[in-house]
Amino acid sequence: MGSPCELGLYAEDSEMARRVAKRIIDDALGIEARYSRYREDSILSMINRKAGRNGGIEVDEETAGLLDYAQTCYVQSDGLFDITSGILRKAWNFQSGKPPDAALIESLLPMIGWDRVVWMRPRLAFKTSGMELDFGGIGKEYAADRAATLYLEYGIRHGVVNFGGDIKIIGPHPDGSPWRIGIRHPRQSQHVMASIDLGQGAIASSGDYERCIEIDGRRYGHILNPRTGWPVQGFASVSVVASHCLIAGSACTIAMLKESAGTDWLEELWLPYIVADDKGRVIKRHC
Amino acid sequence: MNHRTRLLRLLMLSAWAGLFLSSLNACSLKVAPWERGNLAKQQMALDPDALDAALSRHAYGSKEGSSGGYGVGGGGCGCN
Amino acid sequence: MAATNSTATSSKLTALTMAALALPGMVAKSHADSPPAMPQIDTNFSRYEESGNRMRIETYQAAASLAVGDNLGFRVNGVKDVVTGASPVTIGRPGPSCKGPSNGLLVQCMSGASIRDERDAVDIGANYYLKDVTLGVDVGRSSENDYTSDFFNVDTRWELNQKMTTLATGFGYASDSVWAIQHVNGQNVREPGVGGDKSTHQGLLGITQVLDKNSLIQANLTYANNAGFLADPYKWALVDNVYLRDSRPGSREQYGVLLRYVRNFEELNSAALHLDYRFYSDTWGVDSHTLEVSWFQPLAYGWQLRPRIRYYTQTSADFYQPIYQTARLDGNYSSDYRLAGFGAIAGGIQLNKEFFDRLRLAGGVDFYERQKGLGLSGGAGTKLDNFSYSMYSFSLNLKF
Structure with a gap:
């Protein structure tokens, strides 16, 4: 998954804990194998190779579910959350620290847009050749939620899953007390900006600190606007509490994409959230 | 009290219970599956x-x- | 959290949630519509003691359940009761033949303290789980040295309205034989010509409705039709200064309406309130009202405390009298305290603890106080039949 993952649980004995952990890790690795863009044999790579051809490609139930979810995010974000925007990776290299080639970005924009995809369950087709899908903002969260379900199916009711900052609570500590989740400061990585007590549900965070680039003194985060091809200039960080990691995660991403309209959009969800703007001001709502 | 009156009262009571339930059903909000954690x-x-x-x-x-x-x-x- | 406590729902959130939950592996299989995930053993021991050194019953109960595949669950249940002590036989006049509590004019006649009986009951059940419907069957036998009962039940549960509503139906049949045992020279001998057979047909219609995410309500309607020998072969009635055997009509229809309300109090560590009200009426003229309130309070570290209180009041059966001055035309006589007019208050508390979601231990005590004066429904009865009992129970539940 490319990020540190943690499992915390209260189990009868260490053997039980090992069994559950193994099952969860296998499940998460399975999701990665199916939806990683780095693997030639993944379902995602096959879609990207074949969906541009005549007639497109027929996908399985799970992939169809993910595509439906991505489409819902696209609609609910007024077109900002777009799983076809991953191709911009070709122009933006956050490791190198080099500014992007504006002309390259321009040339990629015609290959971006969920409206250029024909999605008629179970068949998917790209209207424009060269398009690519990327489940980057969905896969890890989906894996975290499935891990929580596996816990419950093994009879474990007190535990927590942390997949690279996407946290799903299975249930409170055995004494009934909630888990305390610290939210890191977007500018001082060793500091906690706020903390929140959760006995159930999930919390996810998104920020401009994860991967970023500074060009001419301006900070560019890794969340890219699919229409401009440039990073959004919104919040320094957004954290959202929801019933599932998947929902919390996409809500964070959409709030970042919405820039100054992010908090208004979050208000419409009725979910608790914590945002920090680039001046370090923290807004906590419904928590 | 004879049996007929008692039976009638029983029927009235069940009708009342049924009516009560159906009225609740009609005006209550839907509880989505993911909101049923407490009920479970x-x-x-x-x-x-x-x-x-x-x-x-x-x-x-x-x-x-x-x-x-x-x-x-x-x-x-x-x-006994 | 606003995510779950706001009654207004956001259309955006609903859209996201529905799409998310459509994905495989997002929701754990719920208990309501699938067999128990793990084999389970439930055991219970209880000790029941009546006041005045009357009856004492020790009950041992064990049940095991097991799922076979995703759609089928089996359950075996066994009960053993060991009964010792004395029991009221009738209300009589003071005299050598009748010893027991007296008010000078009348006396409660007790059986000798030599009763010792064992009851063994076993039943086997299966549940078959379909998408929205669960079908259940259960057959069993209960036997004592003076009573046998063979029974079977079938029931269905149908979840509809997106599982907000559950409709239940049930049907039960029991075929019983009753007789009396006499102790002659230290041997148990069946008393000739006393007792008989009876059959019971029962039906149930029920509806359970989820009201909101913290409460639900249930309404049940039950009907039972009993036919055959419905009297008590050990009991007598004093009619015009002559002791006659307990004798009752050959049929009895019983109606019950049960209303139950269950509510979760999130702010009180998810405590649950249970309210039960039952109205009962039968063709012998017995009407009763039962009100029961229980409170389930989860505490820290898997502990849970459950206090409860219950009130009961009934009218007497049409043909019941403590003693009869004159004979009745229909020939029905019973001075059985259970057919009298009375009231009862009961209360109890149980403490239990769960370990690792696998093992649950519980211990509890219940007290029951029956008094003529507690009855609000009227009818004949006597204070001589007042009594109380206490019941201690311990249980162990284990999931594998």
Whole structure:
């Protein structure tokens, strides 16, 4: 998954804990194998190779579910959350620290847009050749939620899953007390900006600190606007509490994409959230 | 009170119960599956401890003139 | 959290949630519509003691359940009662033949303290789980040295209205034989010509409705039709200064309406309130009202405390009298305290603890106080039949 993952649980004995952990890790690795863009044999790579051809490609139930979810995010974000925007990776290299080639970005924009995809369950087709899908903002969260379900199916009711900052609570500590989740400061990585007590549900965070680039003194985060091809200039960080990691995660991403309209959009969800703007001001709502 | 009046009263009571339930049903908000965490808790089951409930009801039923309401079944006994 | 406590729902959130939950592996299989995930053993021991050194019953109960595949669950249940002590036989006049509590004019006649009986009951059940419907069957036998009962039940549960509503139906049949045992020269002998057979047909219609995410309500309607020998072979009635055997009509129809309300109190560590009200009426003229309130309070570290209180009141059966001055035309006589007019208050508390979601231990005590004066429904009865009992129980539940 490319990020540190943690499992915390209260189990009868260490053997039980090992069994559950193994099952969860296998499940998460399975999701990665199916939806990683780095693997030639993944379902995602096959879609990207074949969906541009005549007639497109027929996908399985799970992939169809993910595509439906991505489409819902696209609609609910007024077109900002777009799983076809991953191709911009070709122009933006956050490791190198080099500014992007504006002309390259321009040339990629015609290959971006969920409206250029024909999605008629179970068949998917790209209207424009060269398009690519990327489940980057969905896969890890989906894996975290499935891990929580596996816990419950093994009879474990007190535990927590942390997949690279996407946290799903299975249930409170055995004494009934909630888990305390610290939210890191977007500018001082060793500091906690706020903390929140959760006995159930999930919390996810998104920020401009994860991967970023500074060009001419301006900070560019890794969340890219699919229409401009440039990073959004919104919040320094957004954290959202929801019933599932998947929902919390996409809500964070959409709030970042919405820039100054992010908090208004979050208000419409009725979910608790914590945002920090680039001046370090923290807004906590419904928590 | 004769049996006819009693039966009539019983029917009235059940009709009232049915009406009450259907009116609640009509105006209540839908509870989505993901909002049913509280309802799924053990203490929210109609009989959280079935064996204990059966034992108590058996004791009551043996010492009182009434039985029923909670379900069908169970064997009779010659409880004195 | 606003995510779950706001009654207004956001259309955006609903859209996201529905799409998310459509994905495989997002929701754990719920208990309501699938067999128990793990084999389970439930055991219970209880000790029942009546006041005045009357009856004492020790009950041992064990049940095991097991799922076979995703759609089928089996359950075996066994009960053993060991009964010792004395029991009221009738209300009589003071004299050498009748010893027991007296008010000078009348006396409660007790059986000798030599009763010792065992009841063994076993039943086997299966549940079959379909998409929205669960079908159940259960057959069993209960036997004592003076009573046998063979029974079977079938029931269905149908979840509809997106599982907000559950409709239940049930049907039960029991075939019983009753007789009396006499102790002659230290041997148990069946008393000739006393007792008989009876059959019971029962039906249930029920509806359970989820009201909101914290409460639900249930309404049950039950009907039972009993036919055959419905009297008590050990009991007598004093009619015009002559002791006659207990005798009752050959049929009895019983109606019950049960209303139950269950509510979760999130702010009180998810405590649950249970309210039960039952109205009962039968063709012998017995009407009763039962009100029961229980409170399930989860505490820290898997502990849970459950206090409860119950009130019961009934009218007497049409043909019941403590003693009869004159004979009745229909020939029905019973001075059985269970057919009298009375009231009862009961209360109890149970403490239990769960370990690792696998093992649950519980201990509890219940007290029951029956008094003529507690009855609000009227009818004949006597204070001589007042009594109380206490019941201690311990249980152990284990999931594998």
